[in-house]
Amino acid sequence: MAPIHPEVTYAERCNATEPEKNIIYFTINTPDIKGEPKLEIKPTEISFAAKAGDASKGVPEKEYAFDLQLYDEIIPEETKKVITSRAVLLILRKKEPRSEYWLRLTKEKPNRNWVKTDFSKWVDEDEQEGAEDPTAGMDMAGMGGMGGGMPGMEGMGGMGGMGGSMPGMGGMGGMDFSKMMEQMGGMGGMGGGMPDFGAGEDDEGDSDEDRVPEEEEDIEEISTSGAADKGKAKVSGLDDVE
Template identity: 65%
Template structure:
């Protein structure tokens, strides 16, 4: 079976005066990716190879793959990342600080139905002032530094080196900031984003079933006094 293209969603921010605000929210919607995957981030290209699923647990196995030539340059070592059971979320730092957005994400004109705008995070250029920094919860992850220029990220089991900076992170709060992964539609149930707890309500029982009588408050008893003591 030929590898599948995972759905890619993205949104952009820009600033001519604040380089740290020149970023791209880049989400790889690939549920159930196995630990050993290849994510290679270069200044002008992102490549991804992964296997997903687990036949022993009844989850069909599949392969994901893509190569994207970016419109402009990014700084690989400034990349931030969060991995969930549903997706790999990246925050890419654009190399050039400018007020204008890129004309598009990729170098070549769009001809793919698997690269889409992430409308849950997108804002127009003239509406960026005062918007929330969705990458704030990813601080302390040490970005992608120490990876030797990022030329050899591939083949690193699950990016295990990122684990140390993720301790103590409030993932539920982080993913709420990241828009709840709302743009993960069309991924077979992934649209609601990662589930950090049991959200399903327990059945309250059949209608008509007798409900237990509510406890009545106990009647006030007379307080004891010293006169009652013999």
């Protein structure tokens, strides 16, 4: 079975005077992942490999893998991570504080076709001030002291015991998986259809105002008919007495 490239989505933040705000939100979309993925993070390279699926449950088995050369340097030991059965979310710390974004994510030009912009997290350079933190509510575990590699990935199947927070990223409490999945949107996906605003209307498009007079006429007709029936009943009763 030949490995396939998982979809990778990313978004950036930059700041020339506050180094901790120079980061990349890097998401690896890996549905049905199982076991511990192999992840190696170096200053200019990220390598990843994982298995997914479960034949016993009818979920096709597959292997994910990639080796990505980054456009510029990052600080591996400053990396933060969250791992779920559907995705691996990393926050990469850029080495050089700058007031502008990288020209692209990869050294290769252009980005590979499986590397896409994460529009759910992206903001323009001049709109960063006051922008919402897309990782708020997530418990991002740090990789401090692991150097350029990452031999083990703790936390698969649960987030318990994963402490740490990223400087400048605000407080991060317990993991809010529903919010994270909403933000990933399938990890960069812009899918979803428009809601059906016409639900509940009839084919002719009559409004409530159009229907009310008809209902009032029906009520009047029923009331008149009922009175007539009562009148007949009284006359009939008299006939019986005679």
